[in-house]
Amino acid sequence: MTATATRPAGSSAPTPEPAPPAKRPRRNLTGYWLLLPGALWLAVFFVVPFYSLLATSLYDPGGSVLEGYDMSWAFGNYVTAIQEYWRPLVRSLWYGAVATAICLVLGYVLAYAIAFKAGRWKNLMLILVIAPFFTSFLVRTLSWKLLLRDDGFVVDTLQFLHVLGADGRLLATPVAVIAGLVYNFLPFMVLPLYASIDKIDPRLVEAAGDLYARPFVGFFKVTWPLSLPGVVSGTLLTFIPAVGDYINAQLLGSPGQRMIGNVIQNLFTDAGDYPVAGALSVMLMLLILVLVLVYVRRAGTEELL
Amino acid sequence: MVGNRRAGGGSQGPLSRRTFLKGAGASAFALGSVAVLPLFGTPSAMQDPRTCKAADVSARAKDLIVSNWPAYIDPPEKDYVSTLQLFEKQTGITVDYTDDVSDNAEFFAKVRNQLGDCQAIDRDIMVLTDWMAARVIDLGWVQPLERSRVQNLHDNLIPALRDRAWDPDRTYSAPWQSGLTGIAYNAKLTKEVGSFEALLTRPDLKGKVTLLSEMRDTMAFVIKVTGGDPDDFTEDQWQDGLDYLRKVVRGGHVRAFTGNEYIQDLTAGNIVACEAWSGDVIQAQFENPDIKFVVPEEGLNLWSDNMLVPNKAQHQENAESWIDFYYDPRNAAQLAAWVNYICPVEGAREEMEKIDDSLVDNRLIFPTEEELKDTFDFMALDERQNQQYEGEWSDVTGG
Numbered sequence: 203m204t205a206t207a208t209r210p211a212g213s214s215a216p217t218p219e220p221a222p223p224a225k226r227p228r229r230n231l232t233g234y235w236l237l238l239p240g241a242l243w244l245a246v247f248f249v250v251p252f253y254s255l256l257a258t259s260l261y262d263p264g265g266s267v268l269e270g271y272d273m274s275w276a277f278g279n280y281v282t283a284i285q286e287y288w289r290p291l292v293r294s295l296w297y298g299a300v301a302t303a304i305c306l307v308l309g310y311v312l313a314y315a316i317a318f319k320a321g322r323w324k325n326l327m328l329i330l331v332i333a334p335f336f337t338s339f340l341v342r343t344l345s346w347k348l349l350l351r352d353d354g355f356v357v358d359t360l361q362f363l364h365v366l367g368a369d370g371r372l373l374a375t376p377v378a379v380i381a382g383l384v385y386n387f388l389p390f391m392v393l394p395l396y397a398s399i400d401k402i403d404p405r406l407v408e409a410a411g412d413l414y415a416r417p418f419v420g421f422f423k424v425t426w427p428l429s430l431p432g433v434v435s436g437t438l439l440t441f442i443p444a445v446g447d448y449i450n451a452q453l454l455g456s457p458g459q460r461m462i463g464n465v466i467q468n469l470f471t472d473a474g475d476y477p478v479a480g481a482l483s484v485m486l487m488l489l490i491l492v493l494v495l496v497y498v499r500r501a502g503t504e505e506l507l
Numbered sequence: 508m509v510g511n512r513r514a515g516g517g518s519q520g521p522l523s524r525r526t527f528l529k530g531a532g533a534s535a536f537a538l539g540s541v542a543v544l545p546l547f548g549t550p551s552a553m554q555d556p557r558t559c560k561a562a563d564v565s566a567r568a569k570d571l572i573v574s575n576w577p578a579y580i581d582p583p584e585k586d587y588v589s590t591l592q593l594f595e596k597q598t599g600i601t602v603d604y605t606d607d608v609s610d611n612a613e614f615f616a617k618v619r620n621q622l623g624d625c626q627a628i629d630r631d632i633m634v635l636t637d638w639m640a641a642r643v644i645d646l647g648w649v650q651p652l653e654r655s656r657v658q659n660l661h662d663n664l665i666p667a668l669r670d671r672a673w674d675p676d677r678t679y680s681a682p683w684q685s686g687l688t689g690i691a692y693n694a695k696l697t698k699e700v701g702s703f704e705a706l707l708t709r710p711d712l713k714g715k716v717t718l719l720s721e722m723r724d725t726m727a728f729v730i731k732v733t734g735g736d737p738d739d740f741t742e743d744q745w746q747d748g749l750d751y752l753r754k755v756v757r758g759g760h761v762r763a764f765t766g767n768e769y770i771q772d773l774t775a776g777n778i779v780a781c782e783a784w785s786g787d788v789i790q791a792q793f794e795n796p797d798i799k800f801v802v803p804e805e806g807l808n809l810w811s812d813n814m815l816v817p818n819k820a821q822h823q824e825n826a827e828s829w830i831d832f833y834y835d836p837r838n839a840a841q842l843a844a845w846v847n848y849i850c851p852v853e854g855a856r857e858e859m860e861k862i863d864d865s866l867v868d869n870r871l872i873f874p875t876e877e878e879l880k881d882t883f884d885f886m887a888l889d890e891r892q893n894q895q896y897e898g899e900w901s902d903v904t905g906g
């Protein structure tokens with residue numbers, strides 16, 4: 203700091219720089235040229251679609267797919283969207299949060315076991331975590347439908363144990379939707395958690411023990427703080443797609459479990475109501491962005507972003 | 508640190524250079540956005556089929572591209588010449604047949620940008636259900652058929668399908684297959700469900716019923732139940748029906764609103780009764796005879812999927828040969844024997860006797876004249892009504 207601060211004062215000092223000044227800008231430009239592909243990619247696949255979405259959300263609500271839409275700064279679309287669809291919006295955030303919390307508990311135990319206790323089974327267990335990706339998302343969710351069906355094994359067992367009433371069911375309930383979300387997004391939690399738990403030096407935990415920390419205290423003083431980067435990226439990777447997901451609610455839920463993704467899809471394809479669908483999409487994006495920023499600030503892991 | 512910041516910021520005022528640059532950059536960006544946003548409007552999708560058409564190359568290129576729904580045509584087998592192969596043999600036209608239409612709204616979304624902008628979608632025939640066919644014809648996306656080249660259509664179409672309000676003379680459309688919307692139930696798990704009202708109110712069915720997610724299919728019956736006429740109803744009658752359905756849904760009576768997938772739930776026993784399409788049920792009956800189809804007391808809801816020639820299609824004449832071919836009763840009977848939907852071709856029943864005796868008296872393939880007499884259909888909606896009703900419908904079907 204002091205060096206840079208004093209530099210202007212001592213610029214007359216004889217520090218000979220033999221490079222001709224003409225070469226400098228060219229060398230600086232190379233960096234920008236290298237940026238170009240990435241910047242173009244961002245412009246074409248992010249900036250332009252984002253503007254298009256933003257414009258859609260401000261379309262004149264009097265238009266239609268048939269007559270076309272004009273961008274008329276109709277901010278009222280946002281009011282309509284909130285008034286009519288706050289329920290599925292809140293529900294999505296709620297389901298996403300619950301699914302993320304369950305994923306965190308399950309994923310942490312699993313990642314901890316893989317990193318510290320798996321020994322030579324480590325690689326096999328990691329492959330098993332990734333293995334579900336070999337089949338399509340859709341097929342996996344549909345097979346949950348088979349597992350949880352009304353006269354299937356799971357429901358029968360739960361009814362036998364009187365967890366469910368004789369007429370009880372799992373499909374078409376929030377339980378099934380959240381279970382589907384947890385199942386589908388668990389690997390996104392496990393992998394970052396594993397990556398950061400695996401990096402923890404086990405000697406630190408031993409040292410905590412040597413200093414008379416009980417295992418419980420040792421975990422919360424040493425392992426947990428060191429794994430926080432994994433916790434933050436894992437929860438983000440789970441929460442963000444889970445909130446926007448609509449496949450699980452579509453296949454495992456009933457009308458009462460409709461999430462915001464289902465509403466947007468429905469408004470775009472069936473009702474042809476582009477403005478409100480656009481407003482909902484922009485709102486979902488901003489909402490998640492704000493939540494993520496607050497979360498990351500509070501967790502004190504800005505360097506992750 | 509402090510000295511550094513002062514040196515960098517200058518001493519003119521409380522506004523540092525960095526803040527100023529940041530602010531200026533952000534405002535420039537915001538202004539730029541404001542200027543750019545109006546460019547992203549969506550133009551009108553209306554076209555004029557008289558001007559938006561391609562030169563017909565049928566005479567030179569013996570090709571035809573057809574887009575249809577899945578499981579909607581007889582597949583060729585070793586000892587069986589399919590209707591499609593027969594057509595190719597008779598006409599010398601090579602058919603490129605794809606089953607890529609699985610949802611009207613989805614297909615519409617897929618072709619909207621091209622057809623709305625008068626561009627080719629590289630198809631000569633697309634098959635869409637009545638209400639969507641009406642919509643795309645309204646948009647001017649469909650080429651009229653040359654009457655003399657589809658004579659079989661005008662001679663053999665069954666009377667019940669002739670007087671559709673959206674295409675009274677069948678100038679633009681030709682039904683591929685028709686079907687009934689009604690009630691299906693699993694006879695092993697419940698007793699007969701005879702009316703739509705019973706389906707929505709019988710206490711023993713609570714939570715074990717699905718309805719179709721197609722707004723027109725379901726609302727036609729609901730409006731009938733609440734005393735309106737689906738062919739011609741008022742705004743009040745629509746709201747009455749919607750209120751009725753809302754109460755039923757809120758009470759937890761309806762388990763889901765579905766597309767074709769209800770048939771798996773019905774055979775698996777997750778549901779015991781549902782609103783259903785006739786052809787699905789007949790096909791499911793081959794494997795599970797407990798599945799029954801009922802024509803509800805409220806009446807018959809008859810619909811069809813229609814062949815349409817989109818604008819800019821290059822092989823219209825070949826497409827017309829195809830339509831004419833399938834309106835020959837013999838070919839129609841052969842097709843109906845496989846797909847099991849209602850055959851829209853007069854005289855196919857007589858031909859069916861030669862193919863498969865057991866299907867001749869199946870009233871879900873060949874309904875009697877009287878049965879078809881009082882069928883009802885959903886009133887034609889304009890674009891704004893469509894948007895309003897679909898919106899209100901999805902608010903009820905999704906809590």
